[in-house]
């Protein structure tokens with residue numbers, strides 16, 4: 069979502085702010101801005117569009133203290149007047165999140181004579197701090213008092229022209245961390261923005277407020293209690309966020325999947341058996357009497373959960389339900405304290421998933437597990453058990469390597485739950501481990517199909533609609549293929565379990581409708597073949613992703629691509645890869661902004 073960078077240092081920090089914003093740009097990108105304390109007044113530069121435009125506009129600006137922001141519009145359209153920072157008198161504010169009581173605050177502040185120049189909720193924070201500074205001249209104290217009035221989720225950074233050399237930041241609900249550098253101190257919403265200056269990070273907790281100066285930082289709670297937070301040395305690799313030889317982050321991340329899977333599965337080591345402890349020290353006892361699994365997630369992460377349901381029920385024999393987090397959190401549901409709640413999230417900060425997890429816990433369901441790519445995230449911190457996928461930073465908005473590593477983690481969960489329930493013998497366990505270990509190699513082989521898939525993408529990049537079909541554990545893969553295609557190429561795509569075709573969607577099929585089918589050689593292949601014939605009989609053009617040994621011949625109107633290996637239960641992990649490549653290349657042909665598709669943002673930290 070939106071991104072924040074702030075700095076109080078010994079020399080000009082504008083290049084650091086801009087570089088930090090570039091690293092955060094993937095999170096939100098309809099506008100950007102920065103403000104610094106100047107010679108006589110706050111100097112602010114804002115622009116609609118990319119950080120590169122802001123960089124050009126800020127060429128003449130220099131200061132040792134400043135704040136910066138990339139925005140993904142929530143309140144008010146993307147425009148320069150709505151871009152952050154927002155100014156009131158001598159202060160400037162940047163903000164991530166949503167202030168829920170901004171309308172009442174706006175009325176109150178308007179009545180005091182403050183004039184609003186934007187449609188944002190953020191501007192209320194600027195005026196509120198300015199108003200409080202009249203009674204409380206210390207910026208830190210004024211921001212602390214202001215935060216006590218705010219309802220909602222926020223990460224903010226504030227500077228005051230009258231108190232140069234100082235930045236005050238606070239968080240409640242939105243991520244914010246401090247970076248302790250040699251030549252100054254910094255803050256950002258994501259560690260990747262600060263790797264350019266330091267690896268020493270301090271993660272703020274909800275309700276923390278901090279003051280940064282060139283010489284140090286101090287942290288208090290909103291009630292004024294001083295607190296110390298531990299310093300973490302970030303292990304993030306700076307190279308992990310560089311594009312390297314790839315054209316787009318999405319392409320890079322698709323090709324990183326063998327390594328991401330290998331890293332994620334490293335936890336199994338050379339062992340022939342998997343221990344519950346890989347999910348946390350208490351996993352053995354906590355999983356003992358689990359009688360149901362409820363998976364909560366959004367978007368692509370929900371698709372990994374849907375795939376896992378097939379594994380958990382078939383291999384571990386445990387009933388499993390998958391629910392979209394934004395639905396579960398507002399639904400009256402029947403609580404079951406023995407069910408395991410699994411929250412799946414790449415970012416670990418998705419507001420709906422976090423709220424669903426909290427809701428599940430509030431109903432007395434305390435057996436919780438986070439499957440997440442960001443170790444320090446809120447979803448991980450608030451779960452009893454955790455499994456950290458080691459996909460590395462995912463920058464492209466469309467999730468790829470996070471998805472396949474989630475699937476690997478969920479298969480490990482399946483094996484652990486099966487073992488705890490006495491449903492996995494040593495020989496089966498060992499065979500599954502072998503298959504998992506071979507996955508990176510198998511994925512590499514699938515990636516060699518790229519040029520053929522590129523050819524397919526060229527054929528249907530001019531189509532308006534596409535239909536994806538799959539059956540069983542490949543139905544969620546069809547859903548994921550359709551989601552990828554629509555979000556980055558803007559081609560309308562739908563996915564159906566192939567058996568459902570004749571119950572309605574077949575009416576859509578004609579020669580202009582490409583039908584993409586996930587067709588591995590599994591127990592449902594024969595059924596799927598009949599469904600594909602139903603499509604051909606209506607003139608639909610078929611694009612079939614089969615296995616080396618799926619007996620489907622190519623013929624007129626039936627295009628075939630065979631994945632090199634047949635992969636049994638784990639086949640969804642291989643079969644999603646050509647679909648990722650297909651949407652990537654369709655988007656390239658269409659010329660869309662692959663890494664930053666319109667209207668979307670990475671890490672959706674608002675409802």
Ligand code: F6R
Pocket residue numbers: 366367368369370412413414415416417418421465466467468551552555671672
């Ligand atoms: C699609 C995509 C989104 C995310 C969803 C959940 O490519 O990336 O659908 O999967 O917003 O995000 P996380 O996994 O961070 O909770």
